[in-house]
Amino acid sequence: MTSSVPEMNASSERRKDIALRIAVPLVMVVGLVLIWHFGVVMSGVPPYILPSPGAVLSALIGDWSLLFPALVVTTKITLMSLALALIGGAGFAIFLVQSRWIEIAFYPIAVILQVTPIVAISPLILIYAPTTQVALLICAFLVAFFPILSNMVQGLKSVDHNLLNLFDLYGASRWQTLIYLKIPAAQPYFMTGLRIGGGLALIAAVVAEFAAGSAGASSGLAFRLLESQFRMNIPRLFAALLMLSALGVTIFAATSFISWLALHRWHESNLKREN
Amino acid sequence: MNAQAADKTVATMAQTRPLVAMDHVSKIFSNGTLALQDMSLTVRGGEFLSLLGPSGCGKSTALRIIAGLGGVSSGSIDWPSSRINSKGLPEGDISFVFQEPTLMPWQTVFGNVFLPLRLRGVSKKAAEEPIMEALTAVGLGDFAKAYPRELSGGMKMRVSIARAMVTKPRLLLMDEPFAALDEITRQKLNDDVLNLWRRTGITVIFVTHSVFESAYLSNRIVVMKARPGRVHADFPLVTASERDALYRSSEDYRQACEKVSAMLLEAMGDAPEGH
Structure with a gap:
């Protein structure tokens, strides 16, 4: 066990590390935006080809009433399909390894x-699904489902044989072995599936909407992207793109955080090497 | 334990019903290897029995059969003083300590020791007392909340022993439990297991390939022979002096080692070295 003095040093070291981890990418992004801004200003490119960051920002604010509902739609489809994929993928994996x-x-x-x-x-799904929203949901589900399934199957099968023997020795039932051993042991694999599935669900939700071409009040960000392209409203296109990136980053951060929460106390992937 | 006391124990042992009765047991693996040939062994309460032999002599196979893990190909195994469950296995009387600590990394020390009780449906609250008792007995009373990764190899082994003892079994099976530990830790744990044996009156079957370890711990030694695995010699080891640090440098111990060593060499006589 470590004494408290080195622990304190380690924690201040860690804080410094975290601060740098946030500051460095932030400086990088700000730098790129500045280059973009001055590049546009100095070269005189018209805004319908490459808008300046300011123009994108004003489109984001000006078209908020149009873009925000679209963001909500896309977020909903992504999260719902991810949730279905998590339940379906993990459940199906448990069924498969029986x-x-x-x-x-x-x-x-x-x-x-x-x-x-x-x-x-997707054309087939569009024909069979009762509404376009359901079709989008099915498309995104199908894409996010598989990485979760295959990771979970792998995890359920990678249980330490000695632990399986131990459970046998103590007369554990199939159910107990599943709950107390196989599912916890598969957690790291499940979390990998979650991180991959989260990203893929968003990609699939956008691709499916491109294919479906839905319009109207229930349209998502992908439709707004296409629409902006047709109307040559490039600042709005950039604004929609920005929202999609932000959504993607948020999903990535959230799934990484969930994974960290579940694993940081015991799993190697979340531990610092001590030597 | 002095020689008289030891004799007395042996005398009482002979009167009680055996814990384990192996009768002409053979075991053929699915690949056709004859792992164990015609092994008969009766183990009585209070014995500290070492199964000693070169690798491939079937000592671990024998231990697994005694544990009820994996059936026999011919002959029979019985646990005359245990309650036999529907699967034909003894219920609750046997615990196993593997060569690896075999802990669940996602559980704390407490959670790991809780496992055998949890599988029996004991509530966490009711289990707390026996768990803390078992942890204190192995000197880990302060580490209930630690995770296995935070412990040294020797401490992990102690958790494994605490887990085995928490159900208060009558028979403790140990499969080369300390083979991967350094010499000092190993000697310490040998003493701890001896103390545990003296204090609780548990019966121990201890698999080892170390002459010194078996001579230090046991009051009965079964020397096994390889290819096919079978019993070569079975003899009591009664010593005049208490087995402790002093005993390690005594003439008594030297003689015991010599005797055991001679038996082992004899057993290996027709199996050339390196095979």
């Missing part, structure tokens, strides 16, 4: 769904 034959029977179907490009399936 027996070798179940896995042999069902896994190929999951693979076929995964390898077929979602843009190619």
Whole structure:
């Protein structure tokens, strides 16, 4: 056990490290925006080709009433499809590892769904789904589902054999082994699936909306992007893009944080090397 | 324990019903290897029995059979003084300590020791007292909230022992538990296990390939022979003096080691070295 003095040093060191980790990328982004601004001003590029950061910002504020509802729609579809993919992927993985034959029977179907490009399936989904929103949800779900499934299957199968023996020795039921051993042991794999799935759900939600081309009040950011392109309203296009990036970053940060919360106390991936 | 006391223990042991009765047990692995041939062994209460032999002599296989992990190919295994459950295994009387500490990294020390009780449906509150008792017995009373990664190899092993003892078993099976530890830690843990044995009156079957360890710990030694694994010699080891640090440098211990060593060499006689 470490004594308290080195611990204090370590914590101030850590704080410095965290501050640098935030400051360095921030300076980098600010620098790039400045270069962008002065580049546009000095070269005299018209705003319908490359708007300045100021023009993008004013489009963001000016078109807020148009863009924000679209952001809400896209966020909703992304989060709902991610939630369905988490439940479905983890649940299906638990079902798959119950027996070798179940896995042999069902896994190929999951693979076929995964390898077929979602843009190619989306016309069919659009035909069969009752509403466009449901179709978008299905598309995004299909894309986010697989990484969660395959990671979870891998995790459930990677349980330490000695621990399995131990559970056998103590007469643990199948259910107890699943709850107390397999699912906790699969956590790091599940978290990897969550991080990948979160990013993919957003990408799929946007791609599916491109393919669906939905319009009207329930349209998401992808539609606003296309619309801005048709209208040559490039500042608004940039503003919509900015929102999508912000959403992506937020999802990434949230899933990383959840993963950290679950694993930081015990898992190697979240521990600092001590030597 | 002095020689008279030891004799008395041996005498009482002979009267009680055996804990384990292996009768002409053979074990053939699925790859065709004959791991164990015609092994008969009766273990009585209060014994500290070492299974000693070169690698591949089937000592770990024998231990697993005694634990009820993996069936026998011929012959029979019985636990005459235990309650046998529906799976044909003894219930609650046997604990196992593996060569690795085999702890769940996502659980604290407390959670790891809780496992056997939890699997029996004991509530966390009711389990607290036996858990803290078991942890105190191995000198880890202050580490209940620590995670396995924060502990040294020896401490992890102690947690593993506490977990094995928390159910108050009658038979403790140890499969080369200290083989991966440094010599000093190993000697310390040997003393701790001896104390535990003296204090609780538990029966221990201890698998080792170390002559010195078996001679220090046991009051009965079964020397095994390899290819196929079988019993070569089975003899009591009664010493006149208390087994402690002083005993390690005594003439008594030297003679015991010599005797055990001679038996082991004999057992390895027809199996050339390195095989």
